[in-house]
Amino acid sequence: MNYQKIEMQQLFPFVKQQLFSAYNLFGYEELTLPLFEKYEKYLQYKAVNDDALLKLIDRTGSILVLRPDATFHVLKTIGSMDFSSNRYCYMTNIFRFKENNYEKNDTLQSGVELFNSSSPLADAEIIALAIESLKALGINNIHFDLGHSQFVHQFLKEIGITKETDIHYYHSLIENKNLIALGDSLDKENITQKNIELLSSIAMLFGDYPTVINKAYDMCINAKMERFLQEIESIYDALDAYDLCNYIHLDLGFSNPMNYYSGMIFKGYVVDYGEAVISGGRYDKLAQQFASKKFACGFGQNIDVTLDILSNANLPAPKKIFRIGGTDTCTATRLAARLRHNNQKCVLLCDEADDAQSDDAFAVQIDIGDTHTTVTDANGTKTLNTKDLLNNAEELLC
Amino acid sequence: MLKLAVAKGRTEKEVLKLFEQCGIYFDEYNKTRKLILQDRDAKLELILTKPVDTTVYVEAGAADCGIVGKDILLENNADVYSLMPLDIAKCKMCVAKKRGTNFDQNKFITVATKFPRITKKYFDEKNMDCKIIYLSGSVELAPILNIADVIVDLVQTGTTLKENDLVIADDIIDNVSACFIANKVSLKTKFAEFESLMQKLNTAMRLREEE
Numbered sequence: 001m002n003y004q005k006i007e008m009q010q011l012f013p014f015v016k017q018q019l020f021s022a023y024n025l026f027g028y029e030e031l032t033l034p035l036f037e038k039y040e041k042y043l044q045y046k047a048v049n050d051d052a053l054l055k056l057i058d059r060t061g062s063i064l065v066l067r068p069d070a071t072f073h074v075l076k077t078i079g080s081m082d083f084s085s086n087r088y089c090y091m092t093n094i095f096r097f098k099e100n101n102y103e104k105n106d107t108l109q110s111g112v113e114l115f116n117s118s119s120p121l122a123d124a125e126i127i128a129l130a131i132e133s134l135k136a137l138g139i140n141n142i143h144f145d146l147g148h149s150q151f152v153h154q155f156l157k158e159i160g161i162t163k164e165t166d167i168h169y170y171h172s173l174i175e176n177k178n179l180i181a182l183g184d185s186l187d188k189e190n191i192t193q194k195n196i197e198l199l200s201s202i203a204m205l206f207g208d209y210p211t212v213i214n215k216a217y218d219m220c221i222n223a224k225m226e227r228f229l230q231e232i233e234s235i236y237d238a239l240d241a242y243d244l245c246n247y248i249h250l251d252l253g254f255s256n257p258m259n260y261y262s263g264m265i266f267k268g269y270v271v272d273y274g275e276a277v278i279s280g281g282r283y284d285k286l287a288q289q290f291a292s293k294k295f296a297c298g299f300g301q302n303i304d305v306t307l308d309i310l311s312n313a314n315l316p317a318p319k320k321i322f323r324i325g326g327t328d329t330c331t332a333t334r335l336a337a338r339l340r341h342n343n344q345k346c347v348l349l350c351d352e353a354d355d356a357q358s359d360d361a362f363a364v365q366i367d368i369g370d371t372h373t374t375v376t377d378a379n380g381t382k383t384l385n386t387k388d389l390l391n392n393a394e395e396l397l398c
Numbered sequence: 399m400l401k402l403a404v405a406k407g408r409t410e411k412e413v414l415k416l417f418e419q420c421g422i423y424f425d426e427y428n429k430t431r432k433l434i435l436q437d438r439d440a441k442l443e444l445i446l447t448k449p450v451d452t453t454v455y456v457e458a459g460a461a462d463c464g465i466v467g468k469d470i471l472l473e474n475n476a477d478v479y480s481l482m483p484l485d486i487a488k489c490k491m492c493v494a495k496k497r498g499t500n501f502d503q504n505k506f507i508t509v510a511t512k513f514p515r516i517t518k519k520y521f522d523e524k525n526m527d528c529k530i531i532y533l534s535g536s537v538e539l540a541p542i543l544n545i546a547d548v549i550v551d552l553v554q555t556g557t558t559l560k561e562n563d564l565v566i567a568d569d570i571i572d573n574v575s576a577c578f579i580a581n582k583v584s585l586k587t588k589f590a591e592f593e594s595l596m597q598k599l600n601t602a603m604r605l606r607e608e609e
Contacts, residue, residue: 177585275458
């Protein structure tokens with residue numbers, strides 16, 4: 001987030017409120033996450049590239065890592081406490097060193113995690129919540145790609161690509177849809193022409209759900225791959241009941257060598273914005289390893305990107321605000337207390353210098369003199385008797 | 399409309415030729431100094447960028463796709479789809495040394511280059527210690543003026559090397575050519591337009607091969 005920009009500072013509370021109310025409506029509870037973790041613990045996690053970690057050395061000489069990812073901390077937190085809920089959400093900063101970014105290393109991220117269910121209903125809930133959270137911000141030109149993290153992986157395994165360095169290499173070619181290099185390299189490994197063609201087609205296997213899912217079955221070379229497609233189908237069927245299928249497209253060329261995700265995987269885009277705003281999926285293995293939970297799925301939303309997308313949007317009008325000042329400070333203070341008690345936003349002006357008027361159109365200025373009080377709002381000015389003010393405060397002003 | 403970022407210079411000229419073979423015409427080209435041009439059918443917008451910056455525009459989504467040398471693509475380590483190599487602007491990337499010197503892999507050497515990332519990766523893989531001096535052009539000067547032992551640079555015909563008394567010591571990337579790249583979101587959200595453009599490019603490339 002660009003902290004120095006007033007627009008961003010104004011936008012952020014709106015985004016935070018809308019997202020948390022969406023998460024809350026689905027029953028997700030907010031978690032607060034720790035900032036540091038011991039470096040050795042991160043080494044087991046492997047989800048973030050070592051070069052990207054921001055490290056500190058404490059007084060004893062041990063290395064600490066500044067939170068580079070939220071999911072690990074969610075897992076550690078709920079794994080070490082006796083929580084009763086299965087649904088958690090958060091909004092927090094994450095810190096990563098970015099090679100091509102000369103200014104800042106922190107990113108705001110929000111997210112949700114759903115534990116203990118392997119049902120397609122759980123996967124569908126996460127995707128539905130991801131879509132709803134964008135809609136809650138007034139973003140409607142949404143495009144979601146759904147895939148399976150093991151589909152490409154299983155294909156590579158079946159054709160005999162099992163060495164870790166090879167797996168990484170091929171995943172990166174597929175991830176970048178570099179079909180020429182893919183074909184050349186597979187040719188050298190003596191993979192059959194038919195399988196090379198199949199894998200190239202899988203890399204480009206994205207688009208409308210009905211078209212792609214049918215094509216995909218023709219590209220399975222073992223029963224496991226078919227099972228992954230059936231998983232996708234049951235998630236899509238579950239999403240149908242949410243009436244959200246028109247946002248869902250498929251990408252079965254999603255490739256995931258880091259072993260982070262174990263099941264379905266998805267990305268959320270906003271049309272005409274060049275970067276994914278949401279990414280998520282199922283990560284059962286990590287949940288077992290770090291939180292002793294059998295199943296888990298969730299998503300993370302990049303708030304920096306979200307703010308950037310919204311920077312030109314029209315926000316809903318802010319709440320009416322009363323600005324109260326004048327010579328009769330005692331009445332002013334009492335009136336402010338009365339109005340706040342009635343859930344009205346109220347600023348008590350301390351002195352002449354204290355009169356910033358940034359939201360003029362929504363402000364009601366009240367100048368309380370010893371005998372007369374002037375009330376000014378967008379509609380004009382009226383004069384009231386100061387003595388009557390407190391008795392009829394709500395009636396006069398609301 | 400698709401926005402296409404193209405590296406100015408050598409790539410740009412060959413790309414424009416290729417487009418004419420595809421039946422895509424930019425009438426304003428060469429008649430104005432505008433950096434953004436539209437084609438005759440208003441289906442494609444051409445954005446002329448500095449070669450090293452092309453991937454930046456595509457990665458950020460300011461351009462949906464781009465045509466850029468593989469050298470820049472590797473050097474910038476851009477997070478984009480590299481959909482197809484185009485058979486244009488071909489050259490290779492080499493280590494070159496002064497004629498008559500040795501390229502001793504056990505010695506500490508100084509390398510001058512425009513491509514520090516590719517260079518570092520190459521020397522790391524060879525397990526060689528080196529110091530890299532970044533230069534933004536005319537890299538051939540470095541060995542002549544004795545600030546570097548060798549250079550890492552693109553070689554097309556070898557004339558520049560020869561005239562500066564340099565010879566190739568090793569090839570790093572055999573086949574550097576222009577690549578058609580895409581923004582990772584645009585490819586999904588504008589796929590129909592991509593498909594039609596790539597088909598045209600493919601046809602034009604096949605025509606070239608037949609020639």
